[in-house]
Amino acid sequence: MWNIVDRLARLDRRWIFLLMLAAVAIPILFELQFDETPTQQARAVFDEIERLNPGDPVLLAFDYDPASEGELSPMASSFVLHCASRKLKMYFLSLFPVGPQMIEENIQKVILPDFPELVYGEDYVNLGYKPGYEGVVKVIMTDLRQLYTTDSRGTNIDQIPMCQGIDNVQDMKLIVNVSAGYPGVKEWVQYAVTPFPDKVKMVAGVTGVQAPFIYPYIPRQLRGMLGAIKGAAEYETLVTSTYIEGTPREIYQEGVRRMGPQSVAHLLMIGLILAGNSLFLLQKWQRKL
Amino acid sequence: MKRTVPLLIAAICGFVLIITAFIPATVTWGETATVWFDVLAAIAFILGGGNLLKVHLRKVSDRAAGWAYSLITVVTFLLTLGVGLLKWGVPPGSDQEFFGYSFASLSVADLPEELTFRLPVDLPGDLAAGTLPASVRRQLRMTFAENDSQRLGTLEFHGWMTSSQKSDLLGFHDLLDWKCAVEQLAERSAPPASLAGKVSYFAEHEALAISGTLPEATEQELRAISATQPWTAAVTELARLARAPTSRTLQYIPSGLQVPSSREDSLKLQGQTLTVIGPMTPEMRAELTDVFPRVRPLAEQEIERFVADMGDTLSEDQQNLLRGMLGSLWNAEQLITVLNDAGKSQPVKKTYCELRAEQLAGVDDLSPTRDSSEPDTQLNAAQVEALTAAVMNPEVNLRTLGSVLSELGPWIPAQESALQKFRQRLPTIGQRNRTLVAALTLGDGQLPRATLDLLLAPYREEHLWNNEVFALYEAAHRVKYAWSGGYLQDGSPFWWSYEYAFKPLTATMFALLAFYVASAAFRAFRAKNLEAFLLLATAFIILLGRTPTGVWLTSGLPDSLSILRIENMTAFILSVINTAGNRAIMIGIALGIVSTSLKILLGGDRSYLGSGD
Numbered sequence: 038m039w040n041i042v043d044r045l046a047r048l049d050r051r052w053i054f055l056l057m058l059a060a061v062a063i064p065i066l067f068e069l070q071f072d073e074t075p076t077q078q079a080r081a082v083f084d085e086i087e088r089l090n091p092g093d094p095v096l097l098a099f100d101y102d103p104a105s106e107g108e109l110s111p112m113a114s115s116f117v118l119h120c121a122s123r124k125l126k127m128y129f130l131s132l133f134p135v136g137p138q139m140i141e142e143n144i145q146k147v148i149l150p151d152f153p154e155l156v157y158g159e160d161y162v163n164l165g166y167k168p169g170y171e172g173v174v175k176v177i178m179t180d181l182r183q184l185y186t187t188d189s190r191g192t193n194i195d196q197i198p199m200c201q202g203i204d205n206v207q208d209m210k211l212i213v214n215v216s217a218g219y220p221g222v223k224e225w226v227q228y229a230v231t232p233f234p235d236k237v238k239m240v241a242g243v244t245g246v247q248a249p250f251i252y253p254y255i256p257r258q259l260r261g262m263l264g265a266i267k268g269a270a271e272y273e274t275l276v277t278s279t280y281i282e283g284t285p286r287e288i289y290q291e292g293v294r295r296m297g298p299q300s301v302a303h304l305l306m307i308g309l310i311l312a313g314n315s316l317f318l319l320q321k322w323q324r325k326l
Numbered sequence: 327m328k329r330t331v332p333l334l335i336a337a338i339c340g341f342v343l344i345i346t347a348f349i350p351a352t353v354t355w356g357e358t359a360t361v362w363f364d365v366l367a368a369i370a371f372i373l374g375g376g377n378l379l380k381v382h383l384r385k386v387s388d389r390a391a392g393w394a395y396s397l398i399t400v401v402t403f404l405l406t407l408g409v410g411l412l413k414w415g416v417p418p419g420s421d422q423e424f425f426g427y428s429f430a431s432l433s434v435a436d437l438p439e440e441l442t443f444r445l446p447v448d449l450p451g452d453l454a455a456g457t458l459p460a461s462v463r464r465q466l467r468m469t470f471a472e473n474d475s476q477r478l479g480t481l482e483f484h485g486w487m488t489s490s491q492k493s494d495l496l497g498f499h500d501l502l503d504w505k506c507a508v509e510q511l512a513e514r515s516a517p518p519a520s521l522a523g524k525v526s527y528f529a530e531h532e533a534l535a536i537s538g539t540l541p542e543a544t545e546q547e548l549r550a551i552s553a554t555q556p557w558t559a560a561v562t563e564l565a566r567l568a569r570a571p572t573s574r575t576l577q578y579i580p581s582g583l584q585v586p587s588s589r590e591d592s593l594k595l596q597g598q599t600l601t602v603i604g605p606m607t608p609e610m611r612a613e614l615t616d617v618f619p620r621v622r623p624l625a626e627q628e629i630e631r632f633v634a635d636m637g638d639t640l641s642e643d644q645q646n647l648l649r650g651m652l653g654s655l656w657n658a659e660q661l662i663t664v665l666n667d668a669g670k671s672q673p674v675k676k677t678y679c680e681l682r683a684e685q686l687a688g689v690d691d692l693s694p695t696r697d698s699s700e701p702d703t704q705l706n707a708a709q710v711e712a713l714t715a716a717v718m719n720p721e722v723n724l725r726t727l728g729s730v731l732s733e734l735g736p737w738i739p740a741q742e743s744a745l746q747k748f749r750q751r752l753p754t755i756g757q758r759n760r761t762l763v764a765a766l767t768l769g770d771g772q773l774p775r776a777t778l779d780l781l782l783a784p785y786r787e788e789h790l791w792n793n794e795v796f797a798l799y800e801a802a803h804r805v806k807y808a809w810s811g812g813y814l815q816d817g818s819p820f821w822w823s824y825e826y827a828f829k830p831l832t833a834t835m836f837a838l839l840a841f842y843v844a845s846a847a848f849r850a851f852r853a854k855n856l857e858a859f860l861l862l863a864t865a866f867i868i869l870l871g872r873t874p875t876g877v878w879l880t881s882g883l884p885d886s887l888s889i890l891r892i893e894n895m896t897a898f899i900l901s902v903i904n905t906a907g908n909r910a911i912m913i914g915i916a917l918g919i920v921s922t923s924l925k926i927l928l929g930g931d932r933s934y935l936g937s938g939d
Binding site: 077 | 354357361371460494828844852869872874877893904912
């Protein structure tokens with residue numbers, strides 16, 4: 038028996054890699070899905086957007102890139118779907134260099150096919166990327182035009198109908214941030230919400246790694262937070278069940294779909310931790326004998 | 327000096343930001359400092375690029391370990407920089423290109439005196455202190471009255487005022503006197519009626535512009551405005567650009583295509599060759615592509631004939647779907663409602679000068695509109711009957727239906743406009759068939775090749791023709807700003823490298839983490855002591871709490887023990903234990919940042935300046 042224990046303890050890590058591959062691939066191939074029950078955090082985010090009136094301006098800051106797209110794009114799509122369904126005015130921007138592509142992708146996948154009646158410049162606008170990290174947040178909180186003189190297409194901001202009357206981000210009824218790290222939700226909380234606690238409200242969607250560090254800001258500085266794919270799946274369920282009759286398009290089921298492989302991968306991790314520790318204890322016992 | 331300047335920059339910026347955080351009146355200082363920071367950050371990008379080249383080229387040159395990776399880094403960096411900056415394969419940006427226009431260079435200073443329009447006014451002098459909208463700043467001059475230095479006496483505008491400039495000026499001040507003056511100035515500085523909508527002056531682009539081609543008469547009229555050299559040269563240049571022909575040999579021409587009579591001076595179709603004189607305007611393009619019949623309501627027999635034409639290739643469900651879709655396209659009642667709505671008299675918007683006159687007359691409650699004196703125009707019985715018959719008749723062209731209706735009763739331009747808008751919103755036969763195919767093949771639906779070809783043939787023809795027209799539209803375009811296109815435009819080399827290299831590579835790198843974390847979970851995550859055990863137990867609960875299995879495992883617990891349900895334990899750990907721990911860490915970090923920042927700002931810590939090598 039001790040021989041087996043030793044061999045397992047020295048198991049080539051490529052076997053573990055193979056297990057992880059199977060744990061992710063099989064649920065994808067067999068389209069394994071689980072029902073999601075929205076938690077209090079997902080409800081808080083949903084309710085915050087529900088409280089807004091049609092026509093209210095909302096800032097959608099998509100601070101993520103392709104590296105974290107797998108984790109964040111489902112919630113970004115759900116945010117756009119929710120805002121468009123509520124007929125809110127959407128102002129997109131990004132503090133990530135490749136953020137504008139993420140914004141454009143959501144415009145292409147959500148707004149153009151499902152909300153063709155929305156007009157660029159009147160119902161939504163892509164202000165694009167600006168370098169400067171939290172410096173950008175600090176400036177646009179008091180003067181949007183100091184940094185954003187044009188939108189991402191090069192159109193003068195004063196010639197964009199929905200930008201007339203918007204002097205700074207304090208004019209937004211809500212900030213929705215999808216964040217992959219720095220600069221992201223922490224910077225928006227520190228430089229946008231904290232200096233203007235009575236004027237600025239914010240909700241966010243973050244990666245799983247970030248989530249524990251963002252909890253201290255809830256609920257006063259951050260009204261609600263979606264943590265990783267699980268948060269996205271819960272919020273997606275709330276939005277689609279409220280605004281879509283029948284079966285939603287695939288893009289609006291991405292959160293739930295991606296929860297399948299993630300859940301199995303988590304179970305594998307739990308199994309590996311248990312197995313690793315069992316072997317560790319057995320070896321310890323073996324040394325005592 | 328090498329170290330003192332950065333130290334001073336850091337100290338000044340730092341102290342300014344601290345001050346602005348505590349004194350609201352100094353907020354703009356902070357904005358300025360942050361904008362300067364952005365400028366410096368932009369320079370840092372260039373330095374960063376230079377440094378990357380220096381480090382990796384040295385590694386390649388020395389054949390140091392991993393030099394091949396360095397070579398790949400350098401090559402991909404230069405490639406990305408090249409395709410991004412030079413915008414290879416990117417067409418000019420459509421929103422900055424003024425499609426359909428030809429530009430001739432003409433600065434504001436070179437505008438002839440004949441295009442200077444003056445309006446005597448009596449306005450408060452304070453207006454001159456305001457910042458004029460950027461679009462008119464170079465063209466508008468305010469002059470004080472000769473006998474009163476507190477009042478404006480003249481407004482002077484150089485060039486023809488565009489509608490957006492008028493709108494910008496109206497928004498400059500809320501004073502009715504000002505808005506009325508702007509209206510009068512816009513009227514004075516409008517191009518002559520024969521040139522309106524054809525010729526413009528864009529001060530921001532320093533260009534005299536013409537839309538479409540330039541007829542001889544228009545050229546003579548332009549030349550007659552002034553004989554100055556810059557003006558004459560600009561008109562000559564415009565004539566050259568706006569009369570240059572662009573031809574295309576067409577691979578496909580819709581049957582019965584005819585050049586609209588209103589476009590005969592700018593479009594010529596000879597055999598398979600279509601020629602456009604000057605640039606093609608978007609309106610011309612829309613007219614050329616709008617040659618396919620739009621769908622009309624179908625009678626029941628027509629629907630049955632349509633279904634029968636599909637043969638026995640459709641299942642019963644598909645046949646019913648087809649009948650439903652064909653029967654719910656639109657009907658005559660909808661068009662009648664639209665036309666009657668358009669015929670209702672609308673309130674007329676008053677001009678600002680009318681409002682000002684009312685104000686001077688002592689009217690307290692100024693209303694921006696007044697009721698129209700025109701009665702409502704509704705379709706009469708004969709018109710309704712003709713319209714109902716026409717929409718069911720495939721021989722009648724909806725485009726010319728207005729002329730038929732106008733002979734049968736009252737018909738106003740608003741109704742004609744509503745009719746054309748209604749017609750343009752209707753799908754073409756090709757578009758309708760494409761929707762039918764999409765619906766019939768939804769889910770498990772199948773259609774044989776022959777049925778697909780039969781249904782999609784009209785759409786394919788429309789697609790071919792639209793491509794032909796678009797190719798000519800692009801070929802005839804006069805490029806103004808060659809590099810104005812977005813570097814991320816679909817199909818460009820930069821987009822390609824992003825879509826097929828950067829995106830999958832970064833996603834792959836991130837995804838690899840899952841494999842390493844799994845390996846670490848098995849090998850390193852061991853309960854070697856109490857602290858490690860606590861960490862392990864917490865991770866165990868959190869991981870389990872993020873899976874439906876975890877929730878299912880403890881779902882049987884009674885309500886009195888609900889705190890032990892895995893999802894509640896997860897929430898408790900994250901929102902209480904994690905929050906408390908994180909807050910303590912964050913407060914500690916904040917205190918550390920304060921002391922470290924002070925050391926840096928006061929010059930006590932200069933390590934960030936480097937070794938000085």
